Amino acid sequence: MTSTDILSMVALLLGGLTFFLFGMSVMSGGLxxxxxxxxxxxxxxxxxxxxxGFSLGAGITVAIxxxxxxxxxxxGLVNSGILAFADTFGMIMGSHVGTTLTAWxxxxxANTGSNFFMVLLKPMTFAPILAFVGIAMRMxxxxxxxxxxxxxxxxxxxxxxxxxxxxxxxxxxxxxxxxLTLFSNSPIIAFVVSTLFTGVIQSSAAxxxxxxxxxxxxxxxxxxxxxxxxxxxxxxxxTALISSIGTNKNAKRVVAMHVYTNAIGGVVCMIALYxxxxxxxxxxxxxxxxxxxxxxHSLFNIINTIAFVPFKKPMIRLCEKTVSKSGEEEHIxxxxxxxxxxxxxxxxxxxxxxxxxxxxxxxxILDSLKMLENYDEELGEKIKKDxxxxxxxxxxxxxxxxxxxxxSLTDNDSHYVARMLHGIGDFERISDHALNIRDLSKEMFxxxxxxxxxxxxxxxxxxxxxxxxITITVDSFINDDTQMASHVEPLxxxxxxxxxTLKANxxxxxxxxxxxxxxxxxxxxxxxxxERISDHxxxxxVFTMQLKSDKxxxxxxxxxxxxxxxxxxxxxxNMYDNKYSI
Numbered sequence: 001m002t003s004t005d006i007l008s009m010v011a012l013l014l015g016g017l018t019f020f021l022f023g024m025s026v027m028s029g030g031l032x033x034x035x036x037x038x039x040x041x042x043x044x045x046x047x048x049x050x051x052x053g054f055s056l057g058a059g060i061t062v063a064i065x066x067x068x069x070x071x072x073x074x075x076g077l078v079n080s081g082i083l084a085f086a087d088t089f090g091m092i093m094g095s096h097v098g099t100t101l102t103a104w105x106x107x108x109x110a111n112t113g114s115n116f117f118m119v120l121l122k123p124m125t126f127a128p129i130l131a132f133v134g135i136a137m138r139m140x141x142x143x144x145x146x147x148x149x150x151x152x153x154x155x156x157x158x159x160x161x162x163x164x165x166x167x168x169x170x171x172x173x174x175x176x177x178x179x180l181t182l183f184s185n186s187p188i189i190a191f192v193v194s195t196l197f198t199g200v201i202q203s204s205a206a207x208x209x210x211x212x213x214x215x216x217x218x219x220x221x222x223x224x225x226x227x228x229x230x231x232x233x234x235x236x237x238x239t240a241l242i243s244s245i246g247t248n249k250n251a252k253r254v255v256a257m258h259v260y261t262n263a264i265g266g267v268v269c270m271i272a273l274y275x276x277x278x279x280x281x282x283x284x285x286x287x288x289x290x291x292x293x294x295x296x297h298s299l300f301n302i303i304n305t306i307a308f309v310p311f312k313k314p315m316i317r318l319c320e321k322t323v324s325k326s327g328e329e330e331h332i333x334x335x336x337x338x339x340x341x342x343x344x345x346x347x348x349x350x351x352x353x354x355x356x357x358x359x360x361x362x363x364x365i366l367d368s369l370k371m372l373e374n375y376d377e378e379l380g381e382k383i384k385k386d387x388x389x390x391x392x393x394x395x396x397x398x399x400x401x402x403x404x405x406x407x408s409l410t411d412n413d414s415h416y417v418a419r420m421l422h423g424i425g426d427f428e429r430i431s432d433h434a435l436n437i438r439d440l441s442k443e444m445f446x447x448x449x450x451x452x453x454x455x456x457x458x459x460x461x462x463x464x465x466x467x468x469x470i471t472i473t474v475d476s477f478i479n480d481d482t483q484m485a486s487h488v489e490p491l492x493x494x495x496x497x498x499x500x501t502l503k504a505n506x507x508x509x510x511x512x513x514x515x516x517x518x519x520x521x522x523x524x525x526x527x528x529x530x531e532r533i534s535d536h537x538x539x540x541x542v543f544t545m546q547l548k549s550d551k552x553x554x555x556x557x558x559x560x561x562x563x564x565x566x567x568x569x570x571x572x573x574n575m576y577d578n579k580y581s582i
Contacts, residue, residue, distance in 0.1 A: 018162070085316075233262050350401055369467060390428055391431075458582055505582070
């Protein structure tokens with residue numbers, strides 16, 4: 001074989017490997033997108049049950065065709081505080097088994113039948129047809145799910161073409177059969193080469209595919225194939241190791257579990273291989289087929305999984321000792337960038353954190369209103385601490401949403417992300433006003449300032465209106481309830497009317513000598529905070545109302561309401577006006 005032939009062979013192998021990895025990436029991306037944000041909720045539900053966790057881990061890995069991607073997803077979820085480390089055991093073991101499906105899919109390359117259906121199933125016949133269908137779905141379908149299904153078809157077609165190219169590149173390797181002989185006589189060398197190679201390309205499926213291509217085109221025995229397959233399972237841990245950089249301790253433990261279960265199982269398998277070769281050297285010299293490689297891959301992972309099931313607790317303790325806690329973990333866990341690969345999941349988790357933020361803000365407002373009635377130093381410190389946490393939510397979540405919005409989003413996803421981005425800004429401002437009200441309460445307590453009975457009654461009345469508007473706003477935001485959100489603007493108008501009335505009443509009391517200028521400053525600041533809280537609630541309600549249409553003009557919508565021509569608005573306004581009349 002000339003140097004030109006060698007170069008051609010290597011180029012074809014690298015080209016096939018590139019197509020294989022790219023096809024797998026496209027296919028898994030489409031499958032992840034179709035899974036949607038419900039995936040995270042399902043993970044949390046089944047995590048406590050190892051059997052369900054195993055089934056889900058295997059199912060997701062079958063879908064996305066990558067145990068490494070599944071592990072990276074788990075690292076991100078644990079790092080974000082969504083999942084507990086101990087709950088990932090079943091899912092990790094399931095991912096080991098689920099990843100073996102790729103090898104079985106690639107056995108289609110072994111089809112040598114000549115009838116119509118067998119020819120149709122051959123990669124170079126089947127793949128172009130599937131790619132054409134996928135492209136047609138991408139170009140002509142208006143629904144996102146059908147477009148994603150098209151991506152899956154395209155990815156699978158590219159993957160099969162890549163596998164075929166790798167198989168063709170192996171045709172001339174027979175001239176270098178001494179390499180396969182070396183692997184056969186020294187399995188440890190095959191094991192190390194496979195581990196290192198897989199660590200570089202970060203795909204055990206690709207390595208196993210190359211082994212299958214060798215088995216199909218050149219021929220090898222079991223003593224060479226087994227260490228190559230086992231090494232691929234260990235080398236794939238490199239992806240998870242890289243993903244753990246910059247994560248918290250629990251996320252690193254997920255990676256440790258992934259590495260330990262693969263490495264320990266691999267070492268035990270290699271020891272068993274050498275024992276068999278020692279006592280029955282001819283047993284493993286039989287030639288292995290492409291189907292045999294798939295069987296070896298599946299058996300290794302299934303037996304390895306079954307063997308580790310009784311040792312769940314010791315493995316968890318080993319991972320905890322390997323990655324011990326050093327100092328207190330961050331109080332609040334935020335979303336992980338590893339979730340960018342699954343936009344629906346990332347959006348779902350953003351909504352979860354936005355919900356936590358909204359609930360915290362609502363509690364802060366209600367606590368600050370309590371302090372107007374009865375000052376409590378401990379409650380005041382809690383409000384201050386919670387406001388700091390809300391700021392952290394706004395900073396971290398806002399940054400994450402901005403980066404997420406820079407990616408490839410559907411129109412609906414982009415609209416939803418923009419709505420959350422605006423919403424968390426308003427929630428942060430509302431929390432600031434809660435802290436302002438707390439400071440006003442502290443000032444009144446320290447200066448022994450007391451409102452008159454009439455003024456106190458009026459403050460209690462408008463405080464009740466503020467309580468209702470923040471409750472409606474937060475509940476409608478959390479539940480995406482456009483009907484509930486429609487009640488906010490009428491109440492906001494009533495609160496504006498109340499603030500004007502209270503200011504006018506204060507001037508009357510001031511002229512009569514029933515109130516002081518100092519109290520007037522406090523009341524004015526309090527009413528300003530109330531008014532701005534209701535304004536931000538109005539903004540949030542409009543964002544929720546926009547869920548029905550991304551073309552809704554907020555200013556036009558509000559102006560149309562304020563004309564009182566809207567009967568529903570007029571009805572709500574009159575109801576709230578009567579309810580909070582002074």
